Amino acid sequence: MLDIKFIRENADLVKKNNQNRGVDIDVDRLLELDVMRRERILQIDQLRALRNKKSKTKPLDEEILKMKEVGRDIDLAEKELAEVEAEYKILLEKTPNLTHPESPIGGEEDFKVLEESGKIPKFDFKPKDHEQLMLALDQIDFERGAKVAGAKFYFLKNDLVRLNRALVNYGIETATKRGYMLMETPDLAKNQILEGIGFSPRGPETQVYSIENTDLSLIGTAEITVGGYHSNEVLDLSKGPVKYVALSHCFRTEGGAYGRVSKGLYRVHQFTKLEMFVYCKPQESEKMHKELLAIEREICEGLQIPFRVIDIASADLGGPAYRKFDIEAWMTMVGENGGYGEITSTSNCTDYQARRLNIKYRKDDGSAEFVHTLNGTAIALTRLPIAIFENYQQKDGSIKVPKVLQRSLGFKEIRNDRR
RNA sequence: GGAAGCGUGGCCGAGUGGUUGAAGGCGCGGCUCUCGAAAAGCCGUAAGGGUUUACGCCCUUCGUGAGUUCGAAUCUCACCGCUUCCGCCA
Numbered sequence: 006m007l008d009i010k011f012i013r014e015n016a017d018l019v020k021k022n023n024q025n026r027g028v029d030i031d032v033d034r035l036l037e038l039d040v041m042r043r044e045r046i047l048q049i050d051q052l053r054a055l056r057n058k059k060s061k062t063k064p065l066d067e068e069i070l071k072m073k074e075v076g077r078d079i080d081l082a083e084k085e086l087a088e089v090e091a092e093y094k095i096l097l098e099k100t101p102n103l104t105h106p107e108s109p110i111g112g113e114e115d116f117k118v119l120e121e122s123g124k125i126p127k128f129d130f131k132p133k134d135h136e137q138l139m140l141a142l143d144q145i146d147f148e149r150g151a152k153v154a155g156a157k158f159y160f161l162k163n164d165l166v167r168l169n170r171a172l173v174n175y176g177i178e179t180a181t182k183r184g185y186m187l188m189e190t191p192d193l194a195k196n197q198i199l200e201g202i203g204f205s206p207r208g209p210e211t212q213v214y215s216i217e218n219t220d221l222s223l224i225g226t227a228e229i230t231v232g233g234y235h236s237n238e239v240l241d242l243s244k245g246p247v248k249y250v251a252l253s254h255c256f257r258t259e260g261g262a263y264g265r266v267s268k269g270l271y272r273v274h275q276f277t278k279l280e281m282f283v284y285c286k287p288q289e290s291e292k293m294h295k296e297l298l299a300i301e302r303e304i305c306e307g308l309q310i311p312f313r314v315i316d317i318a319s320a321d322l323g324g325p326a327y328r329k330f331d332i333e334a335w336m337t338m339v340g341e342n343g344g345y346g347e348i349t350s351t352s353n354c355t356d357y358q359a360r361r362l363n364i365k366y367r368k369d370d371g372s373a374e375f376v377h378t379l380n381g382t383a384i385a386l387t388r389l390p391i392a393i394f395e396n397y398q399q400k401d402g403s404i405k406v407p408k409v410l411q412r413s414l415g416f417k418e419i420r421n422d423r424r
Numbered sequence: 425g426g427a428a429g430c431g432u433g434g435c436c437g438a439g440u441g442g443u444u445g446a447a448g449g450c451g452c453g454g455c456u457c458u459c460g461a462a463a464a465g466c467c468g469u470a471a472g473g474g475u476u477u478a479c480g481c482c483c484u485u486c487g488u489g490a491g492u493u494c495g496a497a498u499c500u501c502a503c504c505g506c507u508u509c510c511g512c513c514a
Binding site for chain 1: 474
């Protein structure tokens with residue numbers, strides 16, 4: 006959510022930004038509602054002042070009649086205000102965050118490549134995709150996943166389960182040694198928290214499973230729960246940013262995702278993810294965004310997976326993000342001869358989430374100001390295993406285990422003949 | 425799941441319909457005293473919003489929401505959370 010005062014004073018800038026973001030919002034209507042809203046508030050305040058003045062002491066009988074009238078006027082004005090505010094809130098909450106001046110302007114395809122790293126593997130055989138590899142090695146069962154829970158659910162089996170646990174541990178180590186506090190979060194959250202982070206739990210475009218007869222939803226990412234963790238709090242950031250690395254399950258309906266890259270594990274309804282989350286002062290957020298990206302790169306480099314870093318373009322940022330970097334790993338499953346697929350994403354959401362969730366920090370002068378929030382993927386299970394299987398496949402169909410994981414796993418390759 | 429109790433400012437805690445945004449205490453800030461400190465004394469100490477060039481004025485907030493009333497921290501209802509006892513259970 007943007008500050009209404011900012012919108013009031015920078016209407017043209019906000020309009021231009023909305024346009025770059027591909028969002029159609031009637032800013033003039035919003036400003037009109039803003040004026041109406043303040044008019045109603047003033048009116049109600051004046052009526053209440055009148056009533057309060059009289060209510061300090063016991064009124065005379067003939068005054069009570071007048072006060073009843075004032076009470077009715079207040080009720081009426083409050084109803085009007087509620088109507089104005091309903092529309093006002095919808096427009097305000099739909100308004101996306103501002104955009105970093107260096108973010109490319111454009112849509113999904115207009116990202117800017119910032120860096121390419123690692124060597125794209127050259128196979129002297131026809132490489133397979135992870136689904137073929139995993140099925141052949143008895144590492145996954147989609148059919149029975151569908152039988153038990155429906156399409157796009159799966160059972161992981163054998164060494165893939167072990168690999169995933171080793172990946173999570175590797176991510177935990179990498180992040181905690183940089184001062185990130187480890188947590189495991191609830192897999193459900195109140196809809197109010199989801200909305201604060203910028204997800205819509207209801208409506209036709211929702212990506213979220215909700216629990217019937219409750220105000221809870223399954224989380225799509227631990228960003229939701231960790232972001233809600235400090236909601237309605239004033240933080241002490243005098244010792245530096247507050248940094249978490251959080252493990253959770255993630256659930257996504259993936260409605261309307263047909264036709265996009267969706268082979269095998271790439272796009273599924275449930276997965277496990279280790280997510281980083283940072284609360285910091287506004288002047289620190291750009292630096293922290295770089296740090297999150299650096300950790301993500303360190304993880305990919307350590308695993309020796311070829312990847313590129315892209316700077317996401319304006320219309321592809323989503324509502325809350327001010328700037329977003331994705332890491333895309335090389336995958337054989339993408340396109341005809343391989344290509345890049347997203348494995349991590351890190352966003353600087355500035356004060357957009359903090360304003361909705363009411364998260365502030367204490368400044369040196371004693372006043373409070375909204376924090377900036379950032380998030381970044383440490384380890385996304387499903388996406389990382391895809392990259393490992395496809396990049397580390399051997400001619401005989403076995404999978405070499407990345408060096409950094411060999412010791413903790415106790416084996417160097419995944420083959421068919423184990424157990 | 426059943427029963428009972430509780431939820432007030434940074435913290436503890438008073439307050440059961442009318443100058444209560446809220447006594448008292450702790451903490452915190454300032455001052456006095458002191459060579460300095462402690463102790464003691466005095467003064468000050470919530471947040472958000474509206475309006476104003478400004479001083480200021482006004483509104484809202486006592487877990488959340490709705491209701492009763494001329495008027496609610498105080499009464500009613502629902503929800504959330506906490507504590508204790510019973511049941512159940514990983």
